[in-house]
Every structure is written in C-alpha cells, then in structure tokens.
Amino acid sequence: MSLPARVTTLVFAFLLVVAGVIFVAFHFIGAQPPVEDYTSYASNGQVNVTLMTTPQTTVSTKPDWVSYFIKDPATGKFVHTTYFEVPADTKVNVTILGYDGCTPLRNPVWGHVTGVEGGVENVSYFNGKTYSAATPVSTFDSYANCSVQHTFAIPGLGINVPVASPTTVAENNALCTVSPCTANNASEALAPHSVVTFSFTTPKAGGTFRWQCFIPCGGGYLDGNGGPMSTVGYMMGQMEVQA
C-alpha cells in the first residue's frame, strides 16, 4: 500500500473512532427527554400546564419505575418527559393528575405547601366513580394518613407542592397499570387518582429551574434515591422559563 493510501486509511479510521465516541456521548449519555413547549399557549399572562404521576412507566425500558408525564399542549396527549418550557413573568396554572399510591414523606417538612399562590393547593379525589369537590390544603400529614404520593418542588423558586394520593386501602390496591393513565389509554381513565391544582408566577428574568420529587420513591434502590429519582424524565426534570 502506498504512503498516501496508508495515511488516508489512518485518517479515515481515526475520524471513524472520533465519530463513534461523539455518537455515544450525545445519543446515549447526553440523551435528553423531549421538551413540552407551553410558551405559545399563554394568554392574558397565564398558561395552563398539566402533569401526571404514574405508578409505573410501561412506555419505557423501566416499566417498574414511577414517573411523571407532561401533557403535550398541541395534541393533548401525555408524553413521557419531565422537561417543559413556559414564558417568563407569567402565571402558571398547574394541574397534576396523581395516579400513584401513597408513601410517607422522608421529611415531614415537605408536607407543607410553599411558594404558590395563596399558600395552598386545591385537591380533588376520584375514587373510581365520582370526583370529590376541590378542597384547599396547606399541610399534609403523610404519617397519620395515606395522603401523599410524590411532591413537585422547584427549590430555586421556593416551591413545594405535595401531590395528594388516593386515601384508602382499596384505592391504593386498584391503581392504574398502564402508563400514561389517561388520554392515551381510555381504559385506564377510571383508576383512582387525585387532581391537584395550584398556581405560581414565573420570574421576569427567565432561566432554567430544576424540579424534583422529595419522596425517595426509587423503590429497591439504596435510600430510595436511585433509579427514577436520579434519572431525567422520571421523577425530576427542568422548567425552562423563556424571557
């Protein structure tokens, strides 16, 4: 083989290896869940965002992990992601459909609602047949009652919202089994769940704010903080505030 041919082969092989490393880094290690963009859906200084918690993630390779889903504002269907984007200086009206069962908080202080309008969340329960009237709640006692399944917390904005759970043994034993639990799967729409609503205002400056669940719900992992608690797209994510 001539010298030019050998040099060309060497350079080509080198570039092939570099391309492979870049592909692995971006495609696998740096893979990010999709972002649900709510910025164009704001009107009169407000935007409505809908999330869902599920006791499993049957649409993923980790079917036994708990997870959040976010409603796609364009299609109305729930997407397996925890990234969403909202406009700055806008009132965000959040609805969380809580389909998971209860778990006691590791730290009871996270049972207190903070950082949202009025210092309360409004909670309604669906027992499999009917919805109860929405009631404002400021503090949950997750030890005394089966009352909280996860939390939605944005530490950078001082927001902490416990997600109420179905309250009875029967309801907790009849949770939905296919995720997401509504909209995409009509047969699962009747599973017991809570409906939590609250509002907060995004900062004027914009930025990226991480959010997470403060119940270590990574069952089977040390201290419950592995698995879904440590993987983007499950029990934590980011809220992008677009200025």
Added chain:
Amino acid sequence: MAAETPTPVPAARSGGRRDGLWLLVIWIVLSIAGSLLVYIVWGPHMPPGAMSTSASSQQFDTRVLGTMAAPVIIGVLLYFGWAVAFWRQKPGDDTDAAPIHGNTKIQAAWITVTAAIVLGLAVFGTYELIAPAGNGSGQGPQPAFNHGVLAAASVTSWAPNTNNILQVQVIGQQWAWTYRYPQFGGFETTTLVLPVGQQVRFNVTSLDVIHSFWAYQLGVKADANPGVNNVAYTTPYHTGTFVVRCDELCGIWHGAMYNYGKVVSVSDFMNWAHSTETQLASVTKLLPPYALTYDPTVLANVGKVNQQLGLTSAGGGYYNPADPEQP
C-alpha cells in the same frame, strides 16, 4: 583516542562566593518585601474572608502560611532565574560544569531550618485547629459531650447576648438543606438566618447519604452524615449574605444543592424567628421531636391505612434484598 584535559572553570560560572553573597542579599530583601506584601496587602483579601470568627481564623492561617511560603518560593525562583541568567553554558563551550561537593554546614543548616519550619507549622496548625475553631463534638465553647455527658445548654429557649449559644440544626437530604431552630419551637425551614455578633452552634446531620454543609463566607464546613451529629461553631461579624453549598458528591443534583443564608441584626433575627415559628406552626407539630439525629425508617404515629398498606417506614427506607435492581 586522545585524553581530554579538564579545563579550569571560571569562578563566576561555578557559582562562587560572590554569587552566593549576591543571592543571599537579594533573597533576604525580596523575602522581607514579599512576606510583608503577602501578609499586609494580599492577606485581607484571602479566602474565605472575614465574615465570622471561623472565617477570620482560617484567613489568618492562610496569611501565616502564605507569609511563610513567600521566602521559599522567592528563593526557588531567584535561584532559577540566577542560574538561567549567569550560569548558562556559553555558545561553543562544551566543557563540563564544576563538580559538586558536599557541604556539611549547608546541609546541616538546610535540615535544621526546614525541620524548624515544618515542626513550627505543625504546632501552629494543631493549635489553630483545636483552640480557636472549636469544631467537633468534644471541643468548642459548649461541647456536645463532656466526658460522655450531653452539654447542659438550653435547647428550648434562647436570648441574645447570653451565655446560651444559638442552636441551628442543619439537615441534609437529597437534594436540599433544611434548618431547624430548636430554641424557637423547633420549626424547620429552607432559609438559614443568623444574628450578627451572636455565637452559633451548627448541629449537622443527614436524612439519607453523606452531604457536607459548607457555608463558605462563614468559614464553616462540616460533613452531614446520617445518624451522626457533627458540630461546628461560629460567630458572624457582619451582616450580609453567604452561600451554602454541599461539598460532598451526593447524587445527580449535588451541583444544585445550594442556597443562600443571611446574617441580620439581632432584632431582625428575633422578628424573623418568632414570625416564622408562628407561620410554620401547622407543619412543626408534624415534625419528629427535636433530636440530634433522625431515623426516617422509624415512624411515630403511623396511621391505620398506612399500616394496612405496609407503609411503616418513610419513603426510601426500604431495602429489599430480593429486588433484582439492588445496587
């Protein structure tokens, strides 16, 4: 092959007495100037600042170490520069340098001086670690344990300008800090507020993995270990804000585990503490009784439904050996 005849090396090239004297004089002058500059000019700007007693203490240590290091650094650089400038080989000169001989006086002086510096700094460092800082459960002005007996300081009430130290419990959890004030009803909050000029005792613990409480401008850093109470003391000198970071890799959001604390006037602190105590009363009554550590796997007053569902431990307390996804 013809035998090589050694060429006499000029005194200037070999580093003779004249070079030694020049080096010594220049080194002494530069060292005095450098040490004064380090201590007086640079010293007050060295980290972590002078916001508290502990920060000032650390800054003083850094100033002393910097001042001691200045002559050493100047000596090395001066010798290096002198060698490059005056002792380098001339073009066309292929002769060897002068042979090196041992010098007992220089060796003895070198060993004596370096030993004195190292031992002196060891004594200085040990004193600074124990006496003024007062960290650790067996040290400080109000040790957590005095020969195994818990200190008698009141943890149920506090008034400024008394011998009773303000107690602040720092609780690490993935991925946030919370602070508990046992002398104000035991409320727990995500905001750290301290009064200026009052001694504070941090009781640092964790609810899950190992974290590290690092209040940078206060010069306070203490590991937060589950089941362990780690004690640190400080007295803020000035009002202002300081950064609290986690300094122990603790999981995916370790880098985001920070917030800001405030040092305020005593009257502002008392107002804040009393109003927060009232504001958080509903959640304070749900917290476990104040203790130096907590075990989230042991819950009091677990409700009937939770018991029927087998939920007698806080979230994350489970560790099922049969789980196929065990780490």
